[in-house]
Amino acid sequence: MKIRPTADEDLEVFVDTIHTAFGHFPEAPVADGGRWWSALEMDRGLLALSEDGRPVGTAAAYSFELTLPGRHVVPVTGVSAVGVLPSHRRRGVLGALMRRQLSEVRARGEFLSVLLASEAPIYGRFGYGPATFTTRLTVPRHRAALAVPRSRASADAPASAADSGTVEVLRRSGCGGVLEEVYDRYRRAQPGALSRPHRWWALGAGQAPVSSSPRYIAVHRDADGVADGYASYSIGEGGTLTVDETIAVDDAVFTALARFVLGHDLVSQVVFRHVPPEHPLRWRLADFRAGEVGEYADWLWVRLLDVPRALTARGWFADGDLVLDVDDPFLGEHGRYQLTVREGRAACVPTDRQPDLSLDVRDLSSLYLGGIAPSTLVRAGHVRARHPGTAALADALFRTERPPHCLHWF
Numbered sequence: 001m002k003i004r005p006t007a008d009e010d011l012e013v014f015v016d017t018i019h020t021a022f023g024h025f026p027e028a029p030v031a032d033g034g035r036w037w038s039a040l041e042m043d044r045g046l047l048a049l050s051e052d053g054r055p056v057g058t059a060a061a062y063s064f065e066l067t068l069p070g071r072h073v074v075p076v077t078g079v080s081a082v083g084v085l086p087s088h089r090r091r092g093v094l095g096a097l098m099r100r101q102l103s104e105v106r107a108r109g110e111f112l113s114v115l116l117a118s119e120a121p122i123y124g125r126f127g128y129g130p131a132t133f134t135t136r137l138t139v140p141r142h143r144a145a146l147a148v149p150r151s152r153a154s155a156d157a158p159a160s161a162a163d164s165g166t167v168e169v170l171r172r173s174g175c176g177g178v179l180e181e182v183y184d185r186y187r188r189a190q191p192g193a194l195s196r197p198h199r200w201w202a203l204g205a206g207q208a209p210v211s212s213s214p215r216y217i218a219v220h221r222d223a224d225g226v227a228d229g230y231a232s233y234s235i236g237e238g239g240t241l242t243v244d245e246t247i248a249v250d251d252a253v254f255t256a257l258a259r260f261v262l263g264h265d266l267v268s269q270v271v272f273r274h275v276p277p278e279h280p281l282r283w284r285l286a287d288f289r290a291g292e293v294g295e296y297a298d299w300l301w302v303r304l305l306d307v308p309r310a311l312t313a314r315g316w317f318a319d320g321d322l323v324l325d326v327d328d329p330f331l332g333e334h335g336r337y338q339l340t341v342r343e344g345r346a347a348c349v350p351t352d353r354q355p356d357l358s359l360d361v362r363d364l365s366s367l368y369l370g371g372i373a374p375s376t377l378v379r380a381g382h383v384r385a386r387h388p389g390t391a392a393l394a395d396a397l398f399r400t401e402r403p404p405h406c407l408h409w410f
């Protein structure tokens with residue numbers, strides 16, 4: 001088996017191979033724009049070839065930016081379109097593709113790789129861990145009243161408590177570059193969020209509302225008329241209004257958009273897709289049980305490729321010191337690091353001191369964005385805490401200003 005990089009002229013064979021791996025026929029000719037594959041970066045793809053030169057496996061890589069805790073934005077590789085023909089499975093083709101791809105990510109000078117996993121058991125062995133999580137919130141319209149925020153219910157409530165903005169309903173085609181601008185403001189402030197390169201918007205290459213599939217878009221503007229949020233939605237059977245994504249630059253705008261869709265006429269219930277776990281919207285409902293949380297799922301999987309660079313790149317919200325012993329079995333690497341956090345920034349240097357926490361790189365990758373507490377992985381038996389109190393200290397250190405969240409599909 002041989003692995004070779006792809007170029008533009010490989011698009012058709014690449015798309016055909018990945019579809020055969022998934023067992024589907026492409027639903028449109030490859031030349032037809034607007035499909036997800038139009039955004040593929042063919043100079044970053046890989047094809048695995050059998051001994052006789054036929055393509056048997058694929059892996060794509062996108063160039064994204066990821067927002068880390070503390071709003072630090074770094075380049076990352078988004079791994080996608082991974083597939084091996086059913087006739088060539090379980091012979092190590094995926095393992096070879098992963099190894100080659102990770103070395104290419106490092107060669108670019110990047111220290112993080114991310115992906116969305118089709119099945120959870122596949123990627124842990126390659127050092128990826130689930131790092132952001134997502135839910136779906138369903139609210140029956142007749143129970144959708146929002147409570148007045150208690151902190152603002154007093155006589156000295158600030159004037160800003162009420163929404164002074166406006167909402168306009170547009171079609172996707174009428175939005176111009178507004179959604180792209182709003183999404184970009186939102187993702188720079190949201191840990192775990194990925195950039196959506198202009199190419200994706202221009203090609204209509206992702207999920208709604210990036211794609212050209214019919215959706216109404218409620219665009220929120222502030223008092224000065226500047227767009228600062230949108231909700232992309234459609235109404236289906238039985239009057240279910242489904243919001244594909246609610247993008248807002250702050251929580252007040254999110255609430256204004258939620259209020260708008262929850263007040264829509266001829267609707268029986270509103271389904272908010274891609275809501276971060278612990279999102280405050282549920283707490284804003286006057287009836288706490290009105291919001292039914294479903295489909296709690298992993299979304300972004302993260303893989304650290306350089307522990308010191310990764311840990312010093314993110315922001316931190318509590319001071320402390322930890323010695324981490326990190327094993328990377330897939331790459332055959334091992335390192336012990338002194339992590340010292342002061343005033344929001346970390347230093348991370350090799351050490352031979354006794355470790356506080358011993359863990360696999362896949363588990364450190366899960367902890368990295370702050371979406372899961374170290375103590376949970378200690379309790380699960382995956383992370384070893386060497387002293388009493390270490391897990392609580394690690395929890396305090398890794399915790400972030402808000403849970404990481406990602407809703408970009410790629």
Ligand SMILES: CC(=O)SCCNC(=O)CCNC(=O)[C@H](O)C(C)(C)COP(=O)(O)OP(=O)(O)OC[C@H]1O[C@@H](n2cnc3c(N)ncnc32)[C@H](O)[C@@H]1OP(=O)(O)O
Nearest residue numbers: 021080081082083084089090091092093094095115118121
């Ligand atoms: C980011 C994305 O694109 S997600 C999309 C992933 N692609 C798909 O789901 C499409 C359908 N599936 C496939 O194409 C293939 O089965 C793949 C890509 C998942 C696996 O490819 P293979 O070449 O068979 O994997 P490979 O032989 O390298 O296996 C490596 C190891 O992973 C394990 N493994 C591979 N696939 C799976 C799986 N679906 N579930 C559990 N374990 C798996 C293998 O058993 C093997 O374990 P071992 O090292 O202990 O022997």
